Amino acid sequence: MDSSYFSNPALYLIDALFGLYLIAVMLRFLLQLVRASFHNPVCQFLVKITNPPLIPLRRIIPGFKGVDIASLFLLFVIQLAAILLKLLIIGESFSIVVIIPIVIADLLSLTLNVFMVAILIQVVLSWVGQGVHNPITTTIFSLTEPVLRPVRRLIPPLAGMDLSPLVVLISIPLIKMLVISPISNLGRLLT
Numbered sequence: 001m002d003s004s005y006f007s008n009p010a011l012y013l014i015d016a017l018f019g020l021y022l023i024a025v026m027l028r029f030l031l032q033l034v035r036a037s038f039h040n041p042v043c044q045f046l047v048k049i050t051n052p053p054l055i056p057l058r059r060i061i062p063g064f065k066g067v068d069i070a071s072l073f074l075l076f077v078i079q080l081a082a083i084l085l086k087l088l089i090i091g092e093s094f095s096i097v098v099i100i101p102i103v104i105a106d107l108l109s110l111t112l113n114v115f116m117v118a119i120l121i122q123v124v125l126s127w128v129g130q131g132v133h134n135p136i137t138t139t140i141f142s143l144t145e146p147v148l149r150p151v152r153r154l155i156p157p158l159a160g161m162d163l164s165p166l167v168v169l170i171s172i173p174l175i176k177m178l179v180i181s182p183i184s185n186l187g188r189l190l191t
Contacts, residue, residue, distance in 0.1 A: 007089050014089070018082035022075060025050050026107075026114055027143075029071040036142035040135035050074075079103045105184035112172045112180070118143050119165050 028046045031038070038047060050071075057070035080103050087094045122140050144165075151164040 010089050011086055014082055014085050018078055022078050022110060025071055025075050025078065026110055029068055029075065030114065030143060032068050034142055034146045036139060040138060042135045042139045075107055076103060079106050101183050101186040105180050108180050109176060112176060115147055116169060116172050119168055123165050
């Protein structure tokens with residue numbers, strides 16, 4: 001039997017399970033950073049599923065100036081563990097010096113992806129559900145507004161059209177190409 005018969009499903013499970021938990025921890029971190037209200041069901045769900053590792057970590061790693069360093073550490077450890085597990089499954093050798101820039105680049109990319117998806121959802125909701133307030137729209141607005149507000153100051157709405165989501169959505173892939181890709185490639189250069 002081909003070794004990829006079991007390794008491909010294992011890699012998929014690692015990506016899926018670690019990825020979902022990474023998104024939950026990332027959302028909790030970002031929502032804390034933007035000071036979103038944690039009284040809605042979406043945020044309460046994120047708190048419930050991320051508290052088990054974060055509560056003990058916060059005893060060891062305190063926050064700094066409103067930034068939850070324990071969440072950042074947990075994100076780093078989860079991403080590092082996912083990469084290491086995948087490398088072990090495919091049987092590749094690795095060096096921690098090579099992996100650290102890749103972990104950082106992956107986390108930065110995930111952050112940008114979260115903002116991209118949240119902005120896309122906000123745009124769609126603005127077309128189909130204007131005036132509808134529910135926990136998801138409130139959470140998305142809390143998350144995206146600190147990113148969109150500075151762009152809106154530079155480019156005010158034209159003829160009633162807010163172009164700030166478009167500008168941010170165009171900027172995110174550029175940031176990935178110009179900033180995140182070189183960080184990821186740094187690991188490969190260190191080998």
